[in-house]
Amino acid sequence: MNARSLVVGAAGILVLTAIATPVNINAQNAPPATHLTYAKDVAPIMQRSCQTCHRPGTNAPMSLLTYEDVRPWARAIKNKVTQRLMPPWHIERNVGIQKFKDDPSLSDTEIATIAAWVDGGAPKGSVNDMPAAPSFPDDEAWHIGTPDLIVEIPKPHVVPAAGGDLWIDYIADSNMTEDRYLQAVEAKPGPGARAVVHHLLTYLIQDIDQDDVLAGRLDDRPTNNESFLNEFAVGKNGDILPEGTAKLVKAGSKIRFNLHYHPSGKETTDRARVGLKFYPKGYKPKYHQISLQIANAHEELDIPANTITRHDGYYTFTKPARVTALQAHMHNRGKRMCVEAILPSGRAQTLNCMYFDFNWHKVYNYADDATPLLPAGTVLHTILWHDNTANNRSNPDPRNWIGYGQRTMDEMAFSWVTWTYLDDADYKRMVAERNAWRTTTSQQQQ
Numbered sequence: 001m002n003a004r005s006l007v008v009g010a011a012g013i014l015v016l017t018a019i020a021t022p023v024n025i026n027a028q029n030a031p032p033a034t035h036l037t038y039a040k041d042v043a044p045i046m047q048r049s050c051q052t053c054h055r056p057g058t059n060a061p062m063s064l065l066t067y068e069d070v071r072p073w074a075r076a077i078k079n080k081v082t083q084r085l086m087p088p089w090h091i092e093r094n095v096g097i098q099k100f101k102d103d104p105s106l107s108d109t110e111i112a113t114i115a116a117w118v119d120g121g122a123p124k125g126s127v128n129d130m131p132a133a134p135s136f137p138d139d140e141a142w143h144i145g146t147p148d149l150i151v152e153i154p155k156p157h158v159v160p161a162a163g164g165d166l167w168i169d170y171i172a173d174s175n176m177t178e179d180r181y182l183q184a185v186e187a188k189p190g191p192g193a194r195a196v197v198h199h200l201l202t203y204l205i206q207d208i209d210q211d212d213v214l215a216g217r218l219d220d221r222p223t224n225n226e227s228f229l230n231e232f233a234v235g236k237n238g239d240i241l242p243e244g245t246a247k248l249v250k251a252g253s254k255i256r257f258n259l260h261y262h263p264s265g266k267e268t269t270d271r272a273r274v275g276l277k278f279y280p281k282g283y284k285p286k287y288h289q290i291s292l293q294i295a296n297a298h299e300e301l302d303i304p305a306n307t308i309t310r311h312d313g314y315y316t317f318t319k320p321a322r323v324t325a326l327q328a329h330m331h332n333r334g335k336r337m338c339v340e341a342i343l344p345s346g347r348a349q350t351l352n353c354m355y356f357d358f359n360w361h362k363v364y365n366y367a368d369d370a371t372p373l374l375p376a377g378t379v380l381h382t383i384l385w386h387d388n389t390a391n392n393r394s395n396p397d398p399r400n401w402i403g404y405g406q407r408t409m410d411e412m413a414f415s416w417v418t419w420t421y422l423d424d425a426d427y428k429r430m431v432a433e434r435n436a437w438r439t440t441t442s443q444q445q446q
């Protein structure tokens with residue numbers, strides 16, 4: 001029996017106990033505890049925020065497609081959503097930017113609805129109220145269009161039916177023989193392997209030479225030769241770069257696949273892959289997307305036993321910049337990250353704070369009209385907290401001092417930030433457009 005079925009078993013017993021326990025001796029005469037029904041009130045929430053993951057063939061432990069699927073999990077669902085553990089969305093809501101692409105998170109009202117519906121006995125309601133079943137995209141299709149190049153992990157990876165989770169990196173040759181400009185990218189598990197791939201991140205590894213830097217084809221101060229490429233996430237359909245923006249993929253480049261495998265009860269072979277689409281040959285992009293680990297705390301990472309620590313890192317934007325994505329990277333003791341922009345005026349603005357869960361390596365993509373636009377000279381300040389105490393449930397052993405290292409048991413601390421440097425004219429135009437938009441919307445709200 002694997003860990004997942006143990007969890008399922010335990011939750012199943014909890015639900016049964018809850019149903020069998022007499023709630024209230026007056027219950028028979030009492031009015032219905034809730035007017036909320038699955039069909040009318042809860043199904044629309046499940047469709048928007050849960051079912052992309054909780055359906056057959058994905059990595060989620062159970063399907064939540066129908067009332068019959070959902071009902072046995074009612075207590076567990078209330079428990080997870082009220083703690084904001086499901087859907088997995090770790091952006092703190094009281095500070096920073098709240099507009100993202102692919103945001104499945106629940107509003108306070110939606111959470112209250114689910115909780116009251118569960119407490120009221122989780123009734124089904126009328127089939128006439130049930131929304132039409134949503135259709136899901138074909139999991140095997142490429143959403144970016146037919147890739148020009150597909151790179152797979154070097155050999156098939158067999159995930160046994162049962163056992164522990166595995167975090168593993170594979171490095172594959174791209175077999176690129178010439179430099180090309182990337183226009184779209186999509187990583188995905190091998191055919192039929194979604195149930196075992198908990199996360200999949202891809203990175204581009206290539207030599208950075210001075211010519212590229214001088215010609216503006218690559219960032220001026222890379223921290224290493226790796227650049228973030230794309231995250232596979234259920235419900236997310238690849239990344240298409242804005243027209244005119246590209247990423248240089250050089251001849252001889254390699255791709256690193258960072259994978260988290262989770263046994264699903266059935267032996268499964270995965271051949272994770274990433275599809276790349278390029279701009280036509282000879283295309284000269286105006287802008288280059290940069291995606292780097294910044295604020296790296298390496299040697300200085302010092303996490304004593306039984307302690308909560310904070311580490312800070314700084315990175316200066318040499319030109320005006322438009323930030324499109326943020327991701328925190330730590331290991332088991334990672335707890336929280338905040339990123340703030342210290343503007344040349346000295347004023348600091350929090351972009352976002354997020355709590356960190358090693359189980360979920362999530363990339364947060366800003367909505368197009370919410371991407372931070374930052375003037376040249378802005379310092380991006382990343383603050384990272386690790387919890388090396390027993391309160392951190394993913395901490396293997398709070399008695400150990402922990403420092404930087406590549407192994408899962410070691411720690412890391414950085415933010416992956418994706419941005420584009422803009423020229424002054426475009427920067428000014430975008431800021432003006434944003435201000436105009438803000439003024440109109442605030443007038444409309446008055």
Ligand code: HEC
Nearest residue numbers: 007008011049050053059060061076077080086087088104
């Ligand atoms: C991005 C994919 C994703 C989304 C969206 C998502 N879940 Fe999950 N859910 C998972 C995975 C994967 C697990 C297994 C535990 C883990 O890996 O954290 C899980 C676990 C759970 C569990 C615990 C099951 C157990 O074994 O005890 C519940 C309950 C749950 N989800 C409910 C929900 C509800 C309700 C929603 C929507 C409001 C939701 N989830 C949205 C992926 C998702």
